[in-house]
Amino acid sequence: ILNVEQSPQSLHVQEGDSTNFTCSFPSSNFYALHWYRWETAKSPEALFVMTLNGDEKKKGRISATLNTKEGYSYLYIKGSQPEDSATYLCAFRRRADSWGKLQFGAGTQVVVTP
Amino acid sequence: EAGVTQFPSHSVIEKGQTVTLRCDPISGHDNLYWYRRVMGKEIKFLLHFVKESKQDESGMPNNRFLAERTGGTYSTLKVQPAELEDSGVYFCASSRIPHEVAGTDTQYFGPGTRLTVL
Numbered sequence: 001i002l003n004v005e006q007s008p009q010s011l012h013v014q015e016g017d018s019t020n021f022t023c024s025f026p027s028s029n030f031y032a033l034h035w036y037r038w039e040t041a042k043s044p045e046a047l048f049v050m051t052l053n054g055d056e057k058k059k060g061r062i063s064a065t066l067n068t069k070e071g072y073s074y075l076y077i078k079g080s081q082p083e084d085s086a087t088y089l090c091a092f093r094r095r096a097d098s099w100g101k102l103q104f105g106a107g108t109q110v111v112v113t114p
Numbered sequence: 115e116a117g118v119t120q121f122p123s124h125s126v127i128e129k130g131q132t133v134t135l136r137c138d139p140i141s142g143h144d145n146l147y148w149y150r151r152v153m154g155k156e157i158k159f160l161l162h163f164v165k166e167s168k169q170d171e172s173g174m175p176n177n178r179f180l181a182e183r184t185g186g187t188y189s190t191l192k193v194q195p196a197e198l199e200d201s202g203v204y205f206c207a208s209s210r211i212p213h214e215v216a217g218t219d220t221q222y223f224g225p226g227t228r229l230t231v232l
Contacts, residue, residue, distance in 0.1 A: 044223040104157040
């Protein structure tokens with residue numbers, strides 16, 4: 001894999017249900033993986049920066065895991081609420097780009113319905 | 115602490131005109147990045163400043179784009195002359211930790227400038 005891919009592109013979740021989605025990235029030259037939450041017309045909000053294989057991060061009802069050897073990260077939302085509706089972006093940072101350039105996926109749009 | 119701010123929030127111009135976008139990073143952040151999201155595609159890197167120096171401008175599409183960061187504070191991105199394909203959302207981000215120390219610094223994003231070229 002050469003690019004950052006996110007799946008699914010969109011998903012609809014009932015309020016109260018839990019959900020998860022995937023970010024796939026090149027497994028070679030890994031440096032860091034960033035997760036952002038973005039509502040249109042607002043600033044993308046930083047959720048996590050993950051660097052180590054097996055890393056698990058948690059922020060409230062949102063958590064993420066990282067597998068650098070196989071090149072994927074999962075983001076989980078537990079007990080989804082309408083305010084979780086947003087596009088979730090992952091961004092990969094290559095070792096060669098340690099200056100800071102992020103390579104983004106296209107995002108997973110999450111819609112939580114009451 | 116104020117976040118990253120961008121001005122204007124929206125700009126509508128005609129093909130061939132010039133537009134200048136401004137970004138004010140978080141105070142004290144030496145790293146400043148410009149990104150662009152075109153036509154609902156993924157956000158793509160344009161360039162990176164460390165203080166007033168261009169560290170990486172590998173993402174700049176062509177010489178119609180000129181970025182500056184005089185004095186190492188705010189930055190401007192000028193598009194001259196604008197073309198239809200330049201339409202999109204231009205994001206600015208900033209981060210604090212010097213790259214030599216940690217490559218895992220969080221990049222804080224502004225709300226973007228939505229540019230429409232007619």
